[in-house]
Amino acid sequence: MPKKRWQRLLLEASLILAVILGAQYWQTRGLPEGVAPPLVGVLTDGSPARVGAGDTATLVAFWSTWCPVCKAEEGNIVSVAKDHRVISVAMQSGDAATVSKHLKEREIDLPALVDADGRHAANWRVRGVPTHFVVDGAGNIRFRVVGYATTWGLKARLWWAENFPA
Incomplete structure (x- = not known):
């Protein structure tokens, strides 16, 4: 392949990467960094939920029953939960009975x-x-x-958090 073609492909790939990273930066602006805010409560199965020092690496996943993207990625979150600690947070989706019914219906x-x-x-x-x-x-x-997350992407981030302390 001629040198000019390789240069053009490299430039195009760099521009695509810049757009992706810029969009990710824009979506996560304003989200907390550093020490995680408190997250304490009772899960729909009656077990306690909490995030903080002394725990293993944890995925905290905010979702809603009315969110189509959340429905598209729910299998990814369930798959991650087989190998890692996950706290699923049903945001503005009704009371415990409504959320439990939704989870049961969606298996x-x-x-x-x-x-x-x-x-x-x-x-x-x-x-x-x-x-x-x-x-x-x-x-x-x-x-x-923010947005759709893949199983391997979430697992890779959890692996990194477990193996490379900040």
């Missing part, structure tokens, strides 16, 4: 922290769903992802 075997009034979402400055945070074992937010 999702993953309890959720019900955030009917959006209090937890506001505390984490979540403006839209889905929004994901990877919190390391020391309670620090290591990664923030």
Whole structure:
């Protein structure tokens, strides 16, 4: 392939990467960094939910029953939960009975922290769903992802948070 063609391909790839990184930066602006905000409550299965120092790396996934993108990625979150700690937060999706019914209907075997009034979402400055945070074992937010997230992308971020302390 001629040198000019390689230069053009490299330039185009660089521009695409710049657009992707710029969009990611724009989407995550204003989301918390550093020490994770408190997230304490009871999951739909009755178990306690909390994020903080002393825990293993955790994926905190904000979603809603009415969100089509959340429905498209729910299998990814369930797959991640098989190997990693996940706290699923059902934002503005009704009460515990409504959220539990939704999870059962969708055959999702993953309890959720019900955030009917959006209090937890506001505390984490979540403006839209889905929004994901990877919190390391020391309670620090290591990664923030807004929008559709792949299984391998989430698992890679969790692996990094577990193996490379901040």
